[in-house]
Each structure stands twice: as structure tokens, then as C-alpha cells.
Amino acid sequence: MTENKTNWKREVLAGTTTFLAMAYILAVNPGILSFGLSEALNPAEPLAAIANGTAPDPGAIFTATALASALGCLVMGLWARYPIATAPGMGLNAFFAFTVVLTLGIPWQTALTGTLVSGVLFFLLAVTGAREYIINAIPAQLKLAVGAGIGLFIAFIGLKNGGLVVGSDATLVKIGDFSEGTVLLTVFGLVVTAVFMVLGWKGGVFYGMLATLGLGLATGVIDLQLAEGFTPNLDAAGAAFTGFEDAFTVHMIAVILTMLFVDFFDTAGTLFAVAGQAGLVKDGKLPRAGRALATDSIATSAGAVLGTSTTTAYIESTAGVSVGGRTGLTAVTTGFWFLVSLVAFPVFGLVANNPSVTAPALIVVGVLMAKALGEIEWVKLEYAIPAFLIVAAMPLTYSISNGIALGLVFFPIMMAAKGRWKEVHPIAWVLMLASIGYFLFLTE
Structure with missing residues (x-):
């Protein structure tokens, strides 16, 4: 801390700020991997797939999200010594649910196996010189386009889940019904979240979700009973070890390579962006880059074992850096808050089980990711x-x-x-x- 001209108070504040900026993942991840997937698999009975095990339990996804995020943050802070937080990545969770499981028909347990394999491969790339060779093989323009495209995909999911965009036999899609309470609640959440972000509030997405939840409860659009059954558990832990029999089909190999590709370049880009803002890049190089990349792969592998999709470095770490975070203590603090969040599961259960609350977060995150379009x-x-x-x-x-x-x-x-x-x-x-x-x- 002395070398980086900071102190423990500033680092703790930075870690707390980073957590508030990315805490939405605790609700959004179960909302996509469990509730969202279940509804997509069986629109007539939205929770049926969860009941029969075709989609994972939301409490299990919440637990895996919190633990994988905490582990990644702790390893990043104590070993790689960077003020960069990790959590299951936006975009990769949508790929897991809507492409791998829904479109390709691959069981979520096998998809977790693919996530585990991609994490192990990432680790091997991170600890060898192969990472630079692969990074240089893919042109920067395509890397930027992938990030922006994922942002638009996430935003589209948010618009759909929130009812702002609905299906149409004539035009494929059309605008939703603004006379419905859930749609109006989504609009409110989007406006409030956008205002918070424009005002520069570091936890704008998270605060927007809380404001939307509050209005939903006050107006009766959201029922408190939605939190029932959403309790932390480890039911999904170990599921990744049950899918190896089907993990190396042609389809799964393509899935694993896609997970590896997106995670590898997303992590590398985020690490350089956050470290650059913190002034930690030296002569165009990132000290301890191998450790930072390996941390991401360790968190991905552990997260898959616990029951969640690919874990990656979060660009929201810039929120903590902006208030002075410069060392690994920032990441350790963020990890601590992820562990504490395990006792706040009723709030996250209400949020995760209501698309009107999570949809604005998806749309705004899509906007943030789409910024890469300007660099193409x-x-x-x-x-x-x-x-x-x-x-x-x-x-x-x-x-x-x-x-x-x-x-x-x-x-x-x-x-x-x-x-x-x-x-x-x-x-x-x-x-x-x-x-x-x-x-x-x-x-x-």
C-alpha cells in the first residue's frame, strides 16, 4: 500500500464500492441460469423446469455465484495482488442458458462440465507463453465486435424479459403492452437506473434494482411470496463431474472453445483496462499478468464445480479504482462482501424471480458493453x-x-x-x- 500511495481505509472503501457496482450479478445470474432458462424451456409453466431438474435450482445458482465470486476475488487480491474483482460473466451466462442448454439441447450439468474444461484449458494457456500467441492471432477489431455484440444480445434479453419487446407473427418482434404493470415497472427501472448511471453513482445498477423492487412491492406488482423457496444451497455443486460422458461431442467441443475464446479475451481486455486506469501498467505490460489470468481460470473452474457459468474479471472494478483502490486489498474486500451476501438471500430471491427488476440491469449493462462499437x-x-x-x-x-x-x-x-x-x-x-x-x- 505504501508503494502505491494508498491506505487500508481507502482500499476497503474501494472494495465496497466495487461490490455495490457489481452486486446485481447475485440476482441476475439466478435470473438467467435458473428462472430465465426455466421459463424459456416451458413458457406455459415457468417454474416447471426447475421443479423437474431440467433447469438448476435458483438458490444453488445464487450460492455458487456468491462463493465463486468471493474465491476469485480473494485469489486475485492475495496472489495476483490487483484491485480487480471477479464474478460469473454477463454474456457467458446467457450463452450457457440460451445457446448451450436451450438451443443445442445440452443438459445444464454437461454445460457445467464444458465450463470446467474451458477453465482448465484457460489455466494452461495462462501459465504458458501460448496466451500471447493466441491473443495476437485474433485481430483487435473482432475482439471489440465480440464484446459489443454480447452487449446487444444481453440488452435484447433484458428488453424481452421486461416485456418491452414481444413476439409477433407478422414482424417477428414488436413493442410490448404498456398497459401491463410489469412492463411499466420495467420502464421505471430502466429510467431510474439510467439516471443513476448518468449521475455517476458507482452502484447505479444495484440501486436501480432496489428502487424498482421497492416500487414493485409498494404497488403490488411484485409479491413477497416470490422469495419463497429461494434459499442458499449447494445442490448444483459437483454436477460438473456428472457430464464428462457427453462433454467431448462435436457440439460440446464447439461450446468449450466458444467459452474459452470469449472468457480469454474478455478477461485480458478487462485486466488491462482496469490496471491501466489504476496506473499499474508498466511500459505497456501488465506485471504478474500470468497470475491475473490464472486467477480467472481458477475461479471459472471452481465456479463450474460449485454450479455456475464462467467466472471472469469485471469491468465494474473501475468503480473501486476511481475512489483510490490500487492493491489486492480492494479485491479481498469485495470478496468479503460476496460472502456476507449469503445471508441477504431473501432480497436477491425477490429480485431474481422478477424479470421486471433484472431487465433494466441487463439493458444498461448492454449499453456499457456496446461502447466498444466506437473503437471499431x-x-x-x-x-x-x-x-x-x-x-x-x-x-x-x-x-x-x-x-x-x-x-x-x-x-x-x-x-x-x-x-x-x-x-x-x-x-x-x-x-x-x-x-x-x-x-x-x-x-x-
Whole structure:
């Protein structure tokens, strides 16, 4: 702390600020992986899939989220010594639920096995020199497009869950019914959350959820009984070890590689962004980068064993850095609060089981992730075309992997057409062929 000109009070405040900025994941993650998945599997009986085990128990997802986040934060703080917090990643949880389980029909237990395998592979990449080789193989423009596309996909899920966008036989989608209380509550939550964010409140998303919850309870739109049955448990722990028999099919290999790809580049980008804001990047390099990346992979593997989707570094860590966080004590403090949250499960149960409360958070997080669009070189069509296809295909095909694959197919072709084929990394050509195979054999 002396070396970084900080003190324990400032670090604790920073860690608390980071927690408030990302605490929404404790409600949103069960909302997607359990309640959201169950409703998507059986719209007529939204909770039926949870009852029969086709979707995981929400209390188990909540527990796994809190414990995986706490573990990742503690390892990041004590070993890598960075003020960067970890938690199950937004986007990857949607990929897990709506692409892997819902679209591909893979059991959630097997999907957890895939998450575990991707975490182990990530660890191997993190502790060897392979990480730099792979990072350099994927052009920065595609990395930016993947992040932005995931943001739009998450926002679309939020608009759908909140009732602002509904299905239509004539136009596929249309605006929702604003005479419904749940839709109006979603609108209120979106406005309030957006105002908090514009005002610069560090925990704006979290406070917006609490305000929406309060209004919902006061108006009777939300029933207190929604929290019943939402209790912390470890029912999903160990489920990842039951799916190895089906974990290495062609479909699952594609799933594992997608998880690895998104997590690897998302984590690397977040680490450099947060460390750069904190002034911890030296001569363009990140000290102890191997430890920081390995921390993410350890948290992902542990989270999969506990029962949640991929754990990754959170850009909300910049909230803590902005109030002075510079050392691992910031991350340790955030981890402490995740453990404390285990006793506040009734509040998170109410939030997670009500899409009107979580939808505004998804939409605003989508906005934050879409900022990457501004960094794409749209004037260069060899970049713009594959980037646009990535961004557009994710929400429109309801699949993150479809968007990534489209971009990987078009990028080498566009670069070759421009006469820049020598600038395309050999791995990019391999990924193009693999993506073509994905569309020919893995999509329905």
C-alpha cells in the first residue's frame, strides 16, 4: 500500500464500492441460469423446469455465484495482488442458458462440465507463453465486435424479459403492452437506473434494482411470496463431474472453445483496462499478468464445480479504482462482501424471480458493453463487414457463437479481397475453416 500511495481505509472503501457496482450479478445470474432458462424451456409453466431438474435450482445458482465470486476475488487480491474483482460473466451466462442448454439441447450439468474444461484449458494457456500467441492471432477489431455484440444480445434479453419487446407473427418482434404493470415497472427501472448511471453513482445498477423492487412491492406488482423457496444451497455443486460422458461431442467441443475464446479475451481486455486506469501498467505490460489470468481460470473452474457459468474479471472494478483502490486489498474486500451476501438471500430471491427488476440491469449493462462499437474502424470495410456481422448476428440469431463464427469466416476473406492476406494470422485461417464446419454440421 505504501508503494502505491494508498491506505487500508481507502482500499476497503474501494472494495465496497466495487461490490455495490457489481452486486446485481447475485440476482441476475439466478435470473438467467435458473428462472430465465426455466421459463424459456416451458413458457406455459415457468417454474416447471426447475421443479423437474431440467433447469438448476435458483438458490444453488445464487450460492455458487456468491462463493465463486468471493474465491476469485480473494485469489486475485492475495496472489495476483490487483484491485480487480471477479464474478460469473454477463454474456457467458446467457450463452450457457440460451445457446448451450436451450438451443443445442445440452443438459445444464454437461454445460457445467464444458465450463470446467474451458477453465482448465484457460489455466494452461495462462501459465504458458501460448496466451500471447493466441491473443495476437485474433485481430483487435473482432475482439471489440465480440464484446459489443454480447452487449446487444444481453440488452435484447433484458428488453424481452421486461416485456418491452414481444413476439409477433407478422414482424417477428414488436413493442410490448404498456398497459401491463410489469412492463411499466420495467420502464421505471430502466429510467431510474439510467439516471443513476448518468449521475455517476458507482452502484447505479444495484440501486436501480432496489428502487424498482421497492416500487414493485409498494404497488403490488411484485409479491413477497416470490422469495419463497429461494434459499442458499449447494445442490448444483459437483454436477460438473456428472457430464464428462457427453462433454467431448462435436457440439460440446464447439461450446468449450466458444467459452474459452470469449472468457480469454474478455478477461485480458478487462485486466488491462482496469490496471491501466489504476496506473499499474508498466511500459505497456501488465506485471504478474500470468497470475491475473490464472486467477480467472481458477475461479471459472471452481465456479463450474460449485454450479455456475464462467467466472471472469469485471469491468465494474473501475468503480473501486476511481475512489483510490490500487492493491489486492480492494479485491479481498469485495470478496468479503460476496460472502456476507449469503445471508441477504431473501432480497436477491425477490429480485431474481422478477424479470421486471433484472431487465433494466441487463439493458444498461448492454449499453456499457456496446461502447466498444466506437473503437471499431468502420471506415475500413475489411474490418466493418465482419464486425457488423458479429454484432448483428448475436441478438438476431439469439446466439453468441453464431455471431463469432460469422465474423471468423468473413474476416480472412475480406482481408484477402483487400490485398492484405499476408496480415492474416495462420490461426485465423484455421478458425475460418472451423467456423465453416460449425455452420455446416453444428447449426440446425
